[in-house]
Amino acid sequence: MGKPGVDRTLSVLGIGLGVAVAAAAIVAALVMGTGFSLSTAASTSAVATPTRAAASAASADPQPTAEATPEPTPETVTVTVTVPVSSATTVGLADTGATPAASTPATSSVGTTPAATTPAATSSTTAAGAAAAPSAPRTPRTGNLFEGAYFSPYTAKKPSVGGVRLATLPDTPRLAMTGTFIVLDPGHNGVSDATIFARQVPMGGGKKKACNTSGTQTDSGYPEHAHNWDVVVNLAALLRERGATVILTRPNDASIGPCVDERAAIGNRARADLVVSVHADGNTARAARGFHIITSRSMAGGAAVTSKSLAMATTIRDEFAKGTGMPRSTYTGAGIAITRRTDIAGLNLSEVPAVMLEAGNMRNTGDAALLTSRTYRLKEAHALAAGIQKALGR
Ligand SMILES: [Zn+2]
Structure with missing residues (x-):
């Protein structure tokens, strides 16, 4: 960790285009203002099941299941989205406890997140989402995208970061x-x-x-x-x-x-x-x-x-x-x-x-x-x- 963030970024990018694109996707999720809600590959096919599950869990349950789950490591939070087509995507995102301003350099977030560089790299739909992001990073997206509504498993001691997006249901x-x-x-x-x-x-x-x-x-x-x-x-x-x-x-x-x-x-x-x-x-x-x-x-x-x-x-x-x-x-x-x-x-x-x-x-x-x-x-x-x-x- 003695190296500056730029060096780390370069080394990440050097691994290959797939990884770089995946990194951009994570960045896009942050910049687009979803906070912890991750835009996953599932979005383009408007998968109904995870949408409802995530949205209802986030909106109505006054006693979150998060309390019953084991505490994650302090630095990394992992969310798993299961897609019906028998594939699953796991994306790790660092919870630094700091406020990620919209202009937060993407590289630092990704560079400090060990899990982020692995599984998401295989997703082609993630790359498509990332490609659209830089041109209009602050424009709210419309439509019925599943935004992967996500909330942090709080320890009830530390202020959290991010919002909970309740997306519209598909085909409304x-x-x-x-x-x-x-x-x-x-x-x-x-x-x-x-x-x-x-x-x-x-x-x-x-x-x-x-x-x-x-x-x-x-x-x-x-x-x-x-x-x-x-x-x-x-x-x-x-x-x-x-x-x-x-x-x-x-x-x-x-x-x-x-x-x-x-x-x-x-x-x-x-x-x-x-x-x-x-x-x-x-x-x-x-x-x-x-x-x-x-x-x-x-x-x-x-x-x-x-x-x-x-x-x-x-x-x-x-x-x-x-x-x-x-x-x-x-x-x-x-x-x-x-x-x-x-x-x-x-x-x-x-x-x-x-x-x-x-x-x-x-x-x-x-x-x-x-x-x-x-x-x-x-x-x-x-x-x-x-x-x-x-x-x-x-
Ligand atoms: Zn008040």
Whole structure:
């Protein structure tokens, strides 16, 4: 490991064209913003079985099987995709724990991944995918590709990297939201750990803040993260029914997901049409109630993205109020239930339109009664789906 990355790259490339192409495929998967979701050879034939299996495991199971599986080695995570035609592809991908920016040099990722250079080299369809990548590395892909939805087997101690892409099912007809990419961020994490509060990450404007916080809870102890997760799961289903491709920033409500800066990066890598972060507030003024939507005053995407986010927030606000009956915030948002802030990393760092919902005040008795109701949370999901669809002009 004394050699610099360039030397290592050259030696990898020197092995042969097949290996180089395979390396490019891994790189393409990273650059295309799939995080840990690997674009495998199975994609071109739209294999239904692994799609459903992976998607359902990622979306709905609150108690991931990952907990029961043995821990992988810290540096390498392996995912196996079985293709019905009796062939199987195993691809290793290094989990460095670092945030892989979209511009991360591909060579370093591949060079440090021992498993990546072996089995994938035999796949010709992987090469085809790699060939298409360099020309448009940041364009969201459309269609019914199986993206190999994958989530890390968390140890619940370390923030993860990457999103969970829930691809549309094969052979669905064109629907109202076909071709759209929506990133849904269920705020906070299923479990909390002091290390994530201590870890500092960029929040935009040259400043830093904690990787994440625990979130709030109702007086009776119903945690915000559970509310956020439940709303997002329902919302994801509704959007997918309408043809959208949905990407979640965390895979379950039983582990620690990515830091807030990485959540923004997930939306950026996907070139999402919209990122919606779902939260509920914890204002200690007990009489304070109502929902509001937060937007950033200055986003990485520039003035156009910032103003587009504000416009979308307005549309979503109206649909949310109409669909849920929740009043506008009485304690923030200047009566219009929209606040513009500078301290929200997930919004500041977004290169694509992004908004954050504060669904109500969990410390208010009236709001808490709603937010703890499963029926009401389904209402929230329906209202958000309507708002998102309208905001996208679909
Ligand atoms: Zn929150």
